[in-house]
Amino acid sequence: MHRRLCLGVLASLALAGPARAAYPDRIIRIVVPFPPGGTTDILARLVADRLDKCFGQHAIIDNRPGASGNIGTKAVAGAAPDGYTLVMATVNTHGINAAVFKSLPYDPVRDFAPVTVVASTPNVLLVNPASGIADLAGLIRLAREKPGALAFGSTSTGGSPHMSGELLKVMAGIDMTHVPYRGGGPMLNDLIAGHIRIGFDNLPSAIGHVRAGTLRALAVTTAERFPTLPDVPTMAEAGVPGFDVPAWFGLLAPAGTPRPVVDLLHSRIAAVLAEPETRARLLELGAVPGGMSPDAFGETVRREVARWPAVVARTGVQVE
Amino acid sequence: MDDTLANLVHGFGIALQPHNFLFSLVGVLIGNLIGVLPGMGIMATISILLPLTFGMPPVAAILMLAGIYYGAQYGGAICSILLNLPCHPSHAVTCLDGYPMTRQGRGGVALGITMLAAFFGAAFGIVQMILFAPFLVQIAFKFGPAEICTLMLLGLLAGATLARGSALKGVAMTLVGIVLGSVGSDLDTGTSRFTFGSMSLYNGIDLVAVALGFFGIAEFLKSINTITVGDLSGVKVRMRDMRPSRADLREAAMPILRGTLVGSLCSLIPGTGPTIASFIAYAAEKRVSRNPDKFGRGAIGGVASPEASTHSSVQGDFVPTMSLGIPGDAVMALILGALIIQGITPGPQLMNEHPDMFWGLIASFWIGNILLVLLNVPLIGVWVKLLRIPFRFLYPCALFFICVGVYSTNNEMAGVIQTLVIGVVGYGLMRLGFHPAPVLLGFVLGPRLEENFRRALMLSRGDLATFVDSPISATFVGLAVVLVGAQIYLARKARVPKDPAKDTAKDPDLAVAGRRAVVLEES
Numbered sequence: 060m061h062r063r064l065c066l067g068v069l070a071s072l073a074l075a076g077p078a079r080a081a082y083p084d085r086i087i088r089i090v091v092p093f094p095p096g097g098t099t100d101i102l103a104r105l106v107a108d109r110l111d112k113c114f115g116q117h118a119i120i121d122n123r124p125g126a127s128g129n130i131g132t133k134a135v136a137g138a139a140p141d142g143y144t145l146v147m148a149t150v151n152t153h154g155i156n157a158a159v160f161k162s163l164p165y166d167p168v169r170d171f172a173p174v175t176v177v178a179s180t181p182n183v184l185l186v187n188p189a190s191g192i193a194d195l196a197g198l199i200r201l202a203r204e205k206p207g208a209l210a211f212g213s214t215s216t217g218g219s220p221h222m223s224g225e226l227l228k229v230m231a232g233i234d235m236t237h238v239p240y241r242g243g244g245p246m247l248n249d250l251i252a253g254h255i256r257i258g259f260d261n262l263p264s265a266i267g268h269v270r271a272g273t274l275r276a277l278a279v280t281t282a283e284r285f286p287t288l289p290d291v292p293t294m295a296e297a298g299v300p301g302f303d304v305p306a307w308f309g310l311l312a313p314a315g316t317p318r319p320v321v322d323l324l325h326s327r328i329a330a331v332l333a334e335p336e337t338r339a340r341l342l343e344l345g346a347v348p349g350g351m352s353p354d355a356f357g358e359t360v361r362r363e364v365a366r367w368p369a370v371v372a373r374t375g376v377q378v379e
Numbered sequence: 380m381d382d383t384l385a386n387l388v389h390g391f392g393i394a395l396q397p398h399n400f401l402f403s404l405v406g407v408l409i410g411n412l413i414g415v416l417p418g419m420g421i422m423a424t425i426s427i428l429l430p431l432t433f434g435m436p437p438v439a440a441i442l443m444l445a446g447i448y449y450g451a452q453y454g455g456a457i458c459s460i461l462l463n464l465p466c467h468p469s470h471a472v473t474c475l476d477g478y479p480m481t482r483q484g485r486g487g488v489a490l491g492i493t494m495l496a497a498f499f500g501a502a503f504g505i506v507q508m509i510l511f512a513p514f515l516v517q518i519a520f521k522f523g524p525a526e527i528c529t530l531m532l533l534g535l536l537a538g539a540t541l542a543r544g545s546a547l548k549g550v551a552m553t554l555v556g557i558v559l560g561s562v563g564s565d566l567d568t569g570t571s572r573f574t575f576g577s578m579s580l581y582n583g584i585d586l587v588a589v590a591l592g593f594f595g596i597a598e599f600l601k602s603i604n605t606i607t608v609g610d611l612s613g614v615k616v617r618m619r620d621m622r623p624s625r626a627d628l629r630e631a632a633m634p635i636l637r638g639t640l641v642g643s644l645c646s647l648i649p650g651t652g653p654t655i656a657s658f659i660a661y662a663a664e665k666r667v668s669r670n671p672d673k674f675g676r677g678a679i680g681g682v683a684s685p686e687a688s689t690h691s692s693v694q695g696d697f698v699p700t701m702s703l704g705i706p707g708d709a710v711m712a713l714i715l716g717a718l719i720i721q722g723i724t725p726g727p728q729l730m731n732e733h734p735d736m737f738w739g740l741i742a743s744f745w746i747g748n749i750l751l752v753l754l755n756v757p758l759i760g761v762w763v764k765l766l767r768i769p770f771r772f773l774y775p776c777a778l779f780f781i782c783v784g785v786y787s788t789n790n791e792m793a794g795v796i797q798t799l800v801i802g803v804v805g806y807g808l809m810r811l812g813f814h815p816a817p818v819l820l821g822f823v824l825g826p827r828l829e830e831n832f833r834r835a836l837m838l839s840r841g842d843l844a845t846f847v848d849s850p851i852s853a854t855f856v857g858l859a860v861v862l863v864g865a866q867i868y869l870a871r872k873a874r875v876p877k878d879p880a881k882d883t884a885k886d887p888d889l890a891v892a893g894r895r896a897v898v899l900e901e902s
Contacts, residue, residue, distance in 0.1 A: 096713035267726020
């Protein structure tokens with residue numbers, strides 16, 4: 060089925076113009092500015108693998124972790140704009156970091172040519188089932204009773220789960236203490252063990268525990284419920300109207316990459332993401348497949364960059 | 380129990396299927412190889428091989444990746460013992476006594492003991508995973524920030540005088556290690572510490588760079604000066620010398636057991652991988668040993684205990700990973716990532732939803748470890764021949780591999796530069812009589828101490844009583860107090876003229892060591 064789909068896209072591309080025949084004639088390098096094994100890395104590898112199988116387009120993953128993704132992203136910002144170097148960006152590298160870091164070594168808008176969003180996931184507000192917190196309203200009530208006494212864990216300072224928590228504090232008018240961890244694993248461990256009662260995480264790393272019932276999901280941070288977790292309400296439904304923090308993962312090329320190259324990449328990746336098998340895999344993993352147009356993605360990046368300084372200013376999170 | 384046995388048999392059925400067996404073998408072979416190459420990271424290797432696993436059935440993929448992980452540990456000790464070059468940080472502490480053993484012509488024995496310790500530690504790790512996984516997870520849950528913090532404190536105190544020589548210098552070097560460990564962005568506030576505006580220092584100094592710099596490069600620089608004098612290529616190594624004697628085995632037995640227990644405990648605590656386990660095991664061993672003076676001069680316990688601990692910790696790492704779906708360290712995260720790509724969501728249900736994979740993996744651990752022992756024991760002789768290679772060839776080669784390995788950890792030149800700078804500084808310190816081991820200890824434990832200290836206080840809202848509230852952390856604090864007290868008491872006593880009774884108590888051991896040295900020279 061998807062093979063036929065791939066062939067169809069391939070055929071339409073072949074018809075679209077011989078002028079593009081030259082690209083791509085060598086391996087594409089996808090820089091992942093985070094360590095191997097994380098959600099960003101896994102999504103990038105899934106796409107690279109499907110690109111290879113569908114189009115015979117070899118793409119390799121180059122992990123350049125460090126400084127909340129700034130090191131790898133900077134490397135791509137300065138790469139040749141020929142479509143052979145892409146970055147697997149996140150809402151952090153192309154959004155939150157611009158607000159949180161005093162100086163960013165690249166410009167998330169001007170230095171990049173957006174290709175498409177690969178997938179977006181909600182963050183999820185988790186509690187230990189034994190914590191006695193049944194829903195978001197209960198959490199807010201508890202936080203109001205003892206301001207600052209509740210602590211919430213997150214995957215890192217300045218990460219999207221942390222910012223979700225900060226935004227909740229601002230929008231619900233409550234005070235909680237932020238306790239950062241080194242990534243999702245240690246945080247989930249302390250949450251399940253009961254050392255900490257509340258935590259924010261990306262859905263993919265937590266979804267197994269939500270399904271198994273070892274952790275209770277109070278709400279997802281996106282405007283819509285997650286398709287495979289229909290019982291978990293959104294933050295807006297659970298009592299904080301207007302709350303919408305998606306965590307997305309998308310590919311960008313360096314600014315100046317020719318538009319036809321960007322369009323070709325977009326159509327191929329979108330075709331990969333439209334495959335039923337890939338879709339099912341992503342949903343299972345806790346992510347909604349993307350595929351939006353380069354322009355729409357560019358708009359998303361601009362919106363994220365514009366959005367976070369206000370939240371950061373109100374909560375006082377600042378990283379050097 | 381019957382269930383477990385049936386499951387295990389089922390697991391062997393899966394692991395012995397030809398293609399699964401083959402991938403297990405490939406995994407441990409690759410692992411063993413990269414284990415021997417200095418600095419070549421397990422992370423880098425697995426992530427390079429990850430795309431290969433996409434086309435494989437999930438069970439075969441996980442058997443292979445897991446094989447790389449524990450296989451690498453088998454190779455890791457070889458260069459530590461023979462060349463004082465810790466190919467992986469988790470074997471750095473093995474240098475302390477392994478290398479002196481080599482210099483005494485007992486490198487083969489050290490390697491033999493290592494294999495024994497490795498297999499015992501691994502076997503223990505596997506057995507506990509089969510029998511007690513749910514129970515162990517419950518123990519692991521008892522370790523919150525306060526408990527981890529006090530454990531790290533105890534480790535630092537016990538280990539500060541890890542190396543030979545002046546205790547004051549040891550403590551100073553531990554502090555240097557803690558300072559080095561604090562480089563980078565602060566976890567809580569994101570403030571940069573000692574980064575001097577360099578983005579590559581933002582994530583801190585690499586553990587690999589510290590380990591290879593202080594041990595490998597520094598040792599290399601030291602050897603340049605003595606290259607004509609201290610060439611080890613003349614040391615004769617015979618197959619007979621490889622085999623640990625009965626006395627050696629007796630000496631190693633208890634350290635292996637203790638190391639194994641330390642390793643299995645450390646593996647359960649999230650973020651406390653084999654490196655920390657090996658340091659704590661060594662420090663503990665030196666404390667409980669009847670002749671701590673031998674440590675750093677080729678004590679068998681100083682090799683056996685940390686090695687057993689590393690291996691039991693590596694196997695134990697799979698307990699939280701497989702039974703909870705929570706990765707204990709970065710490598711485990713990567714292996715879980717491979718599962719996700721295969722369409723398997725890690726979580727507490729993994730064991731029930733994919734029994735084939737879980738029990739197949741456990742069975743493959745047995746197979747893999749036995750293969751590794753069969754593979755490595757005959758190879759000991761070959762490895763020891765490495766020493767016959769003149770240093771002028773050996774060290775440049777090692778240096779080359781160090782550069783490649785360090786580069787591969789982050790795909791950045793910065794790591795190589797860090798290693799070289801640390802190596803030069805480490806050489807200077809070594810000339811001044813400062814031993815590098817405590818630096819590594821401070822570097823590994825310090826940041827974890829700080830992180831969990833702050834986290835515990837954040838959770839208790841600043842109440843210091845949190846560190847003595849739970850029986851576990853109270854015990855650790857108590858032990859720390861006893862340790863410091865004993866140290867002060869001993870230091871005061873040492874100023875008093877020496878107690879003659881104590882000296883005679885020490886003598887027999889020294890005499891044994893002396894006799895052995897004589898025997899070796901004769902053979």
